[in-house]
Amino acid sequence: MSIIDLTCGSGGRNTHQLIVDVILKNLNYPELFNMGDAAYIGNFAFTTDSFVVTPEFFPNCDIGKLAVCGTSNDLTVAGARPEFMSLSLIIPEGYKKENLEKIIKSVRTSADEVNVQVVCGDTKVVDNMSLKSIIINTAGIGKIIKKLNDYNAIEVGDKIIITSDIARHGMAILLARGELQFNGSIESDCCHLYNLFKCLDYNCLNFARDATRGGIAAVLNEISEKCRKGFLLYEEDIVVKNEVKYLCEMLGFDPLTVANEGVSVIIVKRDKVEDVLKLVKKCNYGDNAFIAGEVIERQVVMLKTIYGGLRNVEMPSGLLLPRIC
């Protein structure tokens, strides 16, 4: 690969390779390799995310809410309480002031929902030959409650909870583009995971990660590689809303590879799983939570299908849904 192509941005295998072979190799901080999306600095977690989604407005969300939720969720699954955020805007020349106002209001509303304060920012305007749609970067700082990114905390036999039905965000964006002949709309799952996590007992949580680009498949494969264990999922237990399932089938997408923006994978001890699930289901955004499977010894992600067969769930490769966040 001498050219970076769109597959490098999909969150799958090529993204992973770009990050490891080009970015981390040349940054040359070996300790970054085993990190999640957030870094730990003393008692704080620190993270950043850029949002390049188009269209910038879509059902139940817009790029402003997405930027706040995305960064707050990275802090949350790192085991921190989101507290402070930066807001950096890169705006194409000719952008409507009215749309920027809507986005900024949405940033504030979303920040208030999780008690985050936007404390600093930056604004750039770029000529419209060079940039076609607005880009937002947020960086976030949060106080650590309990570090939830320790791969050593994952043990064979542990159970996997997924906090919501999957694949809604990616499909919402795809539909919102208006390129498909499909009646109705799908709402993004974008939400603040902290408003779910804050109701949980962190002592019962061993590991967490949000399943964004590349979906459940990407996140479980990445965790598997790093913890050197595997995952067995039960297809019959995986919750996908009917309209999402239908659209995925129609377009040939595996819902396990479709992006989410408000769905966390939580790994808990087998004897705690029912208690944790019960609590998750009572929390905000948790009513569709389910036990997705368990940790196995062999370093592979497998799905037990509804017909009883086993298939590998690979790290997604190639071009998935571009620009979903």
Place this chain on the structure above:
Amino acid sequence: MSIIDLTCGSGGRNTHQLIVDVILKNLNYPELFNMGDAAYIGNFAFTTDSFVVTPEFFPNCDIGKLAVCGTSNDLTVAGARPEFMSLSLIIPEGYKKENLEKIIKSVRTSADEVNVQVVCGDTKVVDNMSLKSIIINTAGIGKIIKKLNDYNAIEVGDKIIITSDIARHGMAILLARGELQFNGSIESDCCHLYNLFKCLDYNCLNFARDATRGGIAAVLNEISEKCRKGFLLYEEDIVVKNEVKYLCEMLGFDPLTVANEGVSVIIVKRDKVEDVLKLVKKCNYGDNAFIAGEVIERQVVMLKTIYGGLRNVEMPSGLLLPRIC
């Protein structure tokens, strides 16, 4: 203004209006209005900056070094020691891997120069119809040594030190674009101001700000508005390198409005100014430092010209040099 145009990104009057009337108004945190580029969180300063410069490689610098220096400088002039940084890359499809490697190496080299550690990041790839050149966002965290953004600390009679000759960065970028018939090249002044500040006695520094987009003119007008005092500059004392002065004259730019990336304005008590200047001139990047003028009662920025006349130095407006950072 119902459309955001390029003048909103120049760092002058329209940028200021966009930030105040659209962004801060809708974010609705009144306390942000009087801030510099960094926020204070307990003992820490927190800041962010996006870099959209083209070309991404230019004499003495590239977008990677610029991204690290820009954020480290925002922390420095806030009175903090830069410590941690995030690195978010937004890459157009088709970008050369080799160029990305050069940029990442440059990020690391520049981070090492100021003992900053890059601890987290994000990578997006955008189709090349939507984005033409690489964008980098950095956010930074630093420990506060002494807060240097207190407008109340500025008093009539205080002196202004500018830590280097001015206008080099903007002119370096303009030349590097290769659109001008001009032999030779100009080196950007991009550097880590902390490596200058760390040699100074912070007790003698009352206020600091770096003079980036919109140059000395923008930064002094902004400070003037917020401290409700004015500045009188002496043209004969302002240091501009000959080739920069020549190019500015040829193109009709006022060097006071041209961007810098390694130049700080420092405000000190009148009786300390000679001592501080002596020290600055001994520090890294400080050998061309000079006393530029003083704080006056009337809320205006004035220049005493070499011919003895007085002219207003306005907040720059309209399109300056686009995309210099």
